[in-house]
Amino acid sequence: MATYEELKQGAERRWKELNSRPWIRVGTAMCGQAAGALEVVATLKAKLAARKIDAVVSEVGCLGLCYAEPIVDVAKPGKARLLLGNVTPADVDAIVDGYLASNRVPPQKALGYLAAAGQAPLAGVPDFKALSGYGKQNRVALRNGGHIDPTDIFQYIATGGYAGLNKALSAMKPADVIKEVTDSGLRGRGGAAFPTGVKWSFLVRSNAPRKYILCNCEEGDPGAFNDKTILESDPHTLLEGITIGGYATGSTNGYVFIRHGHDGPINRTEAAIQQAYKAGLLGKNILGTNFSFDIEVALTGESYVAGEETALMEAIEGHRSMPRARPPFPAAYGVWGRPSNINNVKTLAYAPEIISKGAAWFSSIGVNKSKGTAIVCLTGHVQRPGIYEVAMGLTLGEVINDIGGGVSGGKQLKLLQTGGPLGGVLSAASTTVTIDFDEMAKAGAILGSGGIIVADSDTCAVDLTRNLVAFCQFESCGKCFPCRIGTTNLLEIVDRIVTCQTRPGDLELMRSIGKTIQAGSLCGHGQLGFNPIRSALQHFAADFDAHMKTGKCATGGCEKPRLSPTNTRPFAQEATPEAALTGRPA
Amino acid sequence: MAADSETLRQQIRESIKTQKRPTVTVLSSLLAVQDSLGYLPDEAIEEVAAHSKATINEVWGVASFYTNFRFTPPAKHVVEVCWGPTCHLVGATGIIQGLLDEFKLSGEGDTPDGRVTLRYNTCLGACAQGPVMMVDHHLAGRVTPETARAKVKSLGDTNGHR
Numbered sequence: 031m032a033t034y035e036e037l038k039q040g041a042e043r044r045w046k047e048l049n050s051r052p053w054i055r056v057g058t059a060m061c062g063q064a065a066g067a068l069e070v071v072a073t074l075k076a077k078l079a080a081r082k083i084d085a086v087v088s089e090v091g092c093l094g095l096c097y098a099e100p101i102v103d104v105a106k107p108g109k110a111r112l113l114l115g116n117v118t119p120a121d122v123d124a125i126v127d128g129y130l131a132s133n134r135v136p137p138q139k140a141l142g143y144l145a146a147a148g149q150a151p152l153a154g155v156p157d158f159k160a161l162s163g164y165g166k167q168n169r170v171a172l173r174n175g176g177h178i179d180p181t182d183i184f185q186y187i188a189t190g191g192y193a194g195l196n197k198a199l200s201a202m203k204p205a206d207v208i209k210e211v212t213d214s215g216l217r218g219r220g221g222a223a224f225p226t227g228v229k230w231s232f233l234v235r236s237n238a239p240r241k242y243i244l245c246n247c248e249e250g251d252p253g254a255f256n257d258k259t260i261l262e263s264d265p266h267t268l269l270e271g272i273t274i275g276g277y278a279t280g281s282t283n284g285y286v287f288i289r290h291g292h293d294g295p296i297n298r299t300e301a302a303i304q305q306a307y308k309a310g311l312l313g314k315n316i317l318g319t320n321f322s323f324d325i326e327v328a329l330t331g332e333s334y335v336a337g338e339e340t341a342l343m344e345a346i347e348g349h350r351s352m353p354r355a356r357p358p359f360p361a362a363y364g365v366w367g368r369p370s371n372i373n374n375v376k377t378l379a380y381a382p383e384i385i386s387k388g389a390a391w392f393s394s395i396g397v398n399k400s401k402g403t404a405i406v407c408l409t410g411h412v413q414r415p416g417i418y419e420v421a422m423g424l425t426l427g428e429v430i431n432d433i434g435g436g437v438s439g440g441k442q443l444k445l446l447q448t449g450g451p452l453g454g455v456l457s458a459a460s461t462t463v464t465i466d467f468d469e470m471a472k473a474g475a476i477l478g479s480g481g482i483i484v485a486d487s488d489t490c491a492v493d494l495t496r497n498l499v500a501f502c503q504f505e506s507c508g509k510c511f512p513c514r515i516g517t518t519n520l521l522e523i524v525d526r527i528v529t530c531q532t533r534p535g536d537l538e539l540m541r542s543i544g545k546t547i548q549a550g551s552l553c554g555h556g557q558l559g560f561n562p563i564r565s566a567l568q569h570f571a572a573d574f575d576a577h578m579k580t581g582k583c584a585t586g587g588c589e590k591p592r593l594s595p596t597n598t599r600p601f602a603q604e605a606t607p608e609a610a611l612t613g614r615p616a
Numbered sequence: 617m618a619a620d621s622e623t624l625r626q627q628i629r630e631s632i633k634t635q636k637r638p639t640v641t642v643l644s645s646l647l648a649v650q651d652s653l654g655y656l657p658d659e660a661i662e663e664v665a666a667h668s669k670a671t672i673n674e675v676w677g678v679a680s681f682y683t684n685f686r687f688t689p690p691a692k693h694v695v696e697v698c699w700g701p702t703c704h705l706v707g708a709t710g711i712i713q714g715l716l717d718e719f720k721l722s723g724e725g726d727t728p729d730g731r732v733t734l735r736y737n738t739c740l741g742a743c744a745q746g747p748v749m750m751v752d753h754h755l756a757g758r759v760t761p762e763t764a765r766a767k768v769k770s771l772g773d774t775n776g777h778r
Contacts, residue, residue: 064742064757096744252700252739285639290647290684292741293753326638329647331682334738348641348668350681407743409702415744447701481743483702497704501738507681 031310031318034196041187048185052085052130055103057176059092059262060255060294061417066118067100073119074102077126085130091263093176095163096416098141103176104129110145110152163414166433168395168421170403171379175263180298183305186266192311194382195270198277199319202385207278208234211381213389215401220246220374221449221478221554223400223467229371232361233279236369241281243272244346244365244372247288247295248330248337251450252501253481256405257375259417261288261295264379265302269325271378273312274385276323279371284325287342289332300327334505338553339372341507352509353553376405376480397423400466404477408434410484411441420465427461430484441486445570449478451498452558454565455491474565490585491570492528492577498562499524506555513556516547520563527574528588530581537567537578621659627652628663642668642678646685654690691726691733693776695768696750700739703746707760711747712736714761718768732768752776 032040054074058067071089078085093101098115104125105111112129114121117139124136135155142158143151151157159165169175178185186192198207212227233241245268249257260268272284288296303325306312314322328346330336336351343365345351364370380402384392393401400422406429409415413435420429426446430436437443443458453476456463463473470477485494503517520543523536544560551557567574576584631652632645642664649660656679665675679685697715699708719727719734726733740748745757751767759767 060740060742060755061744061757064740064745064748064755066756068754099745249741250739252698253702253743255741255743258741328637328639329644331643331647332684332738333682345643346639346641348643348645348678350678409743409746410705415746417744451701483705485705489705494701494705497699497701501700505738 031315034192034200034317037184037187037192037309037311041184044182044184045188048086049105050107052083052107053105054085054087054125055090055105055176055179056087057092057099057101057103058089058294059259060292061092061096061259062099062101063294065096065099065116069119070100070102070117070122073122074125077122081126081131083126083130088179088182090178091175091180092172092259092417093164094167094169094172094417094419095141095161095414097163097414101141101176103144106130108149110143110149111158112143112152112155113141113158114139115141162433162435163416163418167419168403169419170383170392170395171260171267171376171405172263172417172419173383174267175259178264180263180265181301181305183266183302183309183311186264190386191266191382192270194385195273195277195311196317198274198385199317199321204234204278204280207274207385210389211278211384214380214384214392215389215396215399216377216380216384216392217400217467218374219376219405219480220372221476223477226373226377229361229373230275230279232359233281233369233371236362237280238369240283240366240368241279242365242368242370243275243279243281243284243378244339244342244370245272245284245286245375245378246337246339246342246372247286247375248334248342249375249479250289250332250334250337250505251479251481253409253447253483254407254450254479256407256417256480258292258295260375260379260405261286261299265295265299266306267379267382268299268375269302269306269312271381272325273316273323274381275371275373275378277321281371282323284323285328285346285365286325287328287330287336287346289336290329291332296327296329303327333507334501335507335553335555338555341553342372343370350507352507355552395421396466397464398466399468404465404480406465406480406482408482408484410447411438411486411489412436412484413438422466423464425462425464426456426482429465429482430461434484437484437486439486441488443484444487444489445485445491445494446475447483447485447494447498448481449476450481451501452555452561453478453481454561455494455569456565457569474568488585490583490588491566491573492524492583493588495562495566496521496524496528502555502559502562506559510551510553510556512547512550513559516543516550516556517559519543520547520560524563527577528583530577530583532578537574624653624657625659625663628657628660629667632663632667640668642670642675643682646675646679650685655686655688657687688726691730692773693731693752693768693771694733694735694750695752696735696737696740697764698738698740698746698748699736700743702743703748706746708747710761711749711759711764714765715768718765731773732771 102114102117128134142156144158216226217223247257330345333351336345340354341351360370405419446456503521508514547556631648645664
């Protein structure tokens with residue numbers, strides 16, 4: 031079995047060899063794909079073959095600047111990298127014949143250059159690091175995104191990967207690892223913001239022969255895609271993080287839980303797992319030590335509630351993803367009845383850097399009790415949508431205006447929707463709120479999954495609320511009847527408000543249903559299910575008044591057709607007695 | 617024409633048996649069959665029950681829960697449109713309305729000629745490129761009602777989503 035030093039030497043050789051030829055990196059995470067990156071890759075490869083140019087083309091992850099996708103990054107040996115944005119297949123000639131062959135930079139497409147130490151800047155091109163979308167980021171979990179091929183373990187090792195695991199296994203006891211993570215101040219990025227080191231210590235108490243580390247990448251939150259982006263950009267950082275967690279807690283197995291159909295994240299994670307086994311970084315006696323650990327991918331069907339920790343365990347076991355009652359808590363009785371620990375992708379992706387650079391380094395980033403970075407997905411009516419990893423402590427306004435370029439079309443900001451559909455909405459005054467778990471909670475919002483959806487002044491708050499309530503209703507798993515029936519009732523009432531057919535007492539009825547859902551639901555879906563309405567009523571009462579009192583939408587935003595998905599669950603629509611008896615849909 | 621039942625069963629058993637992930641459950645088996653056939657026929661429920669030593673009712677319980685399963689053969693092409701809040705804000709309803717008009721449908725479902733299945737999706741995962749749609753597993757972002765209609769008009773007659 032190779033030692034870490036041997037792996038590192040091999041990886042450095044590979045890195046040198048890669049950089050000895052022209053190396054073209056194209057961002058093909060889901061975001062890039064939606065912008066047409068795969069067509070660019072195909073055209074590039076065909077063109078290079080036709081010109082018989084010996085160059086490497088790598089499909090890489092995400093630099094965060096979704097607005098500029100597809101991004102093509104051309105590195106000539108020894109020279110700074112040239113990054114081009116909004117590239118189409120028609121630009122490939124200018125890249126291959128123009129830049130590779132005769133050094134002419136396509137001026138309209140150049141985003142900037144990225145120079146390593148000692149490399150000269152490229153003439154006539156701005157510094158990529160001076161772009162606020164990149165320069166204001168502080169990339170820790172996403173440090174390799176867009177820089178390395180996520181399906182090549184040696185590129186990960188060459189850039190410092192698996193150093194944290196090697197340090198943990200060779201120089202630290204499991205208790206030291208937990209102490210380091212606790213001291214770093216790392217808190218869970220899945221929404222609850224619970225201290226990760228403390229959570230890990232719960233699992234240590236059990237001496238069961240099999241214990242699990244579960245990594246949650248269900249990420250059904252509309253408006254958030256940062257977990258998937260980590261898996262597509264740098265799956266090894268997650269695998270290393272899970273393995274460090276496994277060592278610290280004395281666990282034996284890990285699951286990465288992903289939604290079926292998200293092929294990019296699934297394929298890149300599974301490729302990474304195979305390579306890690308081959309390199310001796312997973313499986314029996316990792317890096318020649320006594321520690322053994324296995325990781326596999328588990329898929330869920332489409333169900334938002336599957337992202338809830340106990341529902342997730344039900345789905346791994348192959349059942350309906352409905353939450354379990356707690357206690358017993360997962361650390362005592364988890365998946366397959368065995369002690370389990372569940373962390374979000376982002377949380378685990380920080381572990382390698384915390385171990386290799388130390389708790390003090392991590393806790394020097396961020397503010398107050400919110401250490402490290404936040405990975406925000408900035409979308410909606412914003413000039414430069416993207417996925418930006420920033421130090422905690424920036425204000426929402428700084429992220430939206432300085433990094434995102436402000437509201438698109440020069441319009442005014444009206445509302446923000448943060449932390450997933452159940453996080454509720456905030457008014458334009460909230461731009462002074464800092465990105466900090468506790469400060470956001472004080473402002474009545476959550477950082478949650480990191481989604482920040484921006485809506486301009488033409489938006490009707492009732493219309494957006496209707497969309498959020500429809501989501502909440504559609505995704506209720508049905509186990510707790512207050513949530514199942516209550517969200518349906520709420521949607522009916524909101525629909526009456528949207529169409530200006532309100533009945534007397536509707537507001538009181540909504541508030542009463544909201545209270546019932548909150549009190550009578552097992553999981554966060556029902557407990558937070560009233561948040562969209564509660565917060566919209568609080569901040570945008572005028573929009574509701576217009577609908578309810580004047581009978582007219584104030585912005586005209588509600589003239590659009592209202593769409594809800596059909597409930598495709600076979601029993602939901604026409605349950606016949608026959609179906610009930612045979613257990614089959616009619 | 618539907619394949620005859622025994623051929624279908626063999627195909628189902630094969631896809632259950634050849635799952636590559638180590639943990640095999642009712643759900644993983646159903647997903648494997650859906651990936652290979654594009655839907656879950658009655659035979660799939662029975663075979664998964666037999667293979668997992670579960671009851672028919674238990675398997676139906678799982679199959680009927682997750683919204684990605686379907687129980688009739690899919691149309692030749694699957695078109696999914698996102699209606700999450702981001703896409704909603706930047707114009708998803710216009711895209712969906714355009715496609716409904718194009719397909720002469722009043723909601724999600726299959727066109728009568730069996731050419732296209734239209735689905736709404738709560739999030740296709742590329743929110744920064746909204747509005748987003750997916751045609752036969754290929755993501756397309758920043759679509760307009762016009763480009764969306766052009767995309768589905770150019771779909772051929774061959775099966776696009778397996």
